[in-house]
Amino acid sequence: MLRTQKMGEADRIVTLLTRDHGQLRAVAKGVRRTTSRFGSRLEPATHVDLQLHTGKSLEIVTQAETLNPYGEIISRDYQKWTVASAMLETAERFTSMEHEPAIQQFLLLFSALRSLSTASHDPSLILDAFLLRSLAVGGYAPSFSQCSRCGASGPHRWFSLSGGGSVCVDCRPAGSATPAIETLELLTSLLTGDWDGAEVSEPKFRREASGLIAAYLSWHMERNLRSLPLVERV
Secondary structure (H helix, E strand, O other): OOEEEEEOOOEEEEEEEEOOOEEEEEEEOOOOOOOOOOHHHOOOOOEEEEEEEEOOOOEEEEEEEEEEOHHHHHOOOHHHHHHHHHHHHHHHHHOOOEOOOOHHHHHHHHHHHHHHHOOOOOHHHHHHHHHHHHHHHOOOOOEOOEOOOOOOEOOOOEEEOOOOEEEOOOOOOOOOEOOOHHHHHHHHHHHHOOHHHHHOOOHHHHHHHHHHHHHHHHHHHOOOOOOHHHOOOO
């Protein structure tokens, strides 16, 4: 479940990310009434099994069963909930074409929410790894080990948002950032799933990596995520 919004006096429109059919929107009739039989199951970040009926314009939820209550678990911790909100918004943006299969994004989000709910890793690292991998699945994987323009082996001292990541001295455009080598190593670990390498990183390099990821994401989405500035990082 990605998002919900009120409709009428008692209904909600729910935005879903499905395994086989990509993003869908459906109406949950009467779900805001206290007598609703599945109101609590239709909350953001919850993994559910739904039965839908095809309506005139939107699907209609006729049955809901909770498979994994990630949203309920995550919502008990404010930092985790802000992280989850940013991940849900990112997934919604990257799967904006309804009924377009997006199994990689589905599996990526499912895995990230599970890790967040079980406290497998630091929440900020889970978010940054999710954002980087979402970019990669969307076709915007940044380069950290070689020049993104000429392919020269690195590591390189400069990082360009418009250039696609690390750039060498000959290819660097004006305004390129100069992250620490340790930051680039952390970014590589997050992208490749090297959690051992990511978790030994120092706070200052994590902060720099988070800033680069946020800027890179905004550049390729051409707008900022509403929820990302609200993320509580420790």
